[in-house]
Amino acid sequence: MAPGIEQTPLNIVDAQLKDIVQNLYNLIVQAVEHQGAPTQDAMKREIASLVQNLVKLSRTAPSVAVNIPPEVTQYVEKARNPDIFTREFVETAQRMNQMLKGRTKAYLLLRDVLANGIISAIPALEADVKKVVESTTGTAAT
Template identity: 65%
Template sequence: MAPQNSSPVAAVEAQLKAIVQNLYVLIVQVVDHAGASTQNAMKAEIQSLVQNMVRLSQTAPSVNINIPPEVTSYVEGSRNPDIFTREFVETVQRMNQMLKGRTEAYRLLQETLARDLIDGIPDLKDDITKTVEASGGKVPPPKASAA
């Protein structure tokens, strides 16, 4: 039985381990069946199994684990949740790369626009510089004028 001060998840885990142990002992007893003494031991083991299952059914509702419905559907479809995790990570990496590319493109657009505005309206250079720097950008040097 799990200690009183443990979390509900730890208690359920301990109860599941006890149930697995009961089932393992029953398998061993069935394989090495030796008559009436084994039959009595199996009865005792089955009673222990039932008690552990009752305890588990009483403790399990107190455990609140949120599993995304996508993972549940994945497992119900006889698929490995580790594959779901790997695919999710790959998708996130692709999205991050795409967002990084967009960010760099917008930054380049900002710099090009600022440079063209400064070249076209030199009086606004200070305002454009302040605006670009306030948004985290940098003002590129003016284009070298062709002579």
């Protein structure tokens, strides 16, 4: 690990995955070069290193408690980019926030209309209605 990076289980697994990817890359390079016995020996070493890294990962990974939403797992299993899930999730959250903001404004307008209607119909309740309006938004009905 690089200096200054905390040795958390997640960072350890991340480093192990990077080692495995590097082993696989090295195997690809060795297979493309395929120049006889030295390459075979190098491939044997890389395969041995890959197996060791996979064993280390299989021992470390179960101890890492990471809660990945099942939707993200399904995206990855379908060979889709999990960033797409994140983008769609954010867009949906924004859409819902806008909808809820609109509802909130509509309820506030309804409250104000009802307050004004009650005040005009029953002037004796004006103080109580203003208390209710002030307690819900901090502004008095007009």
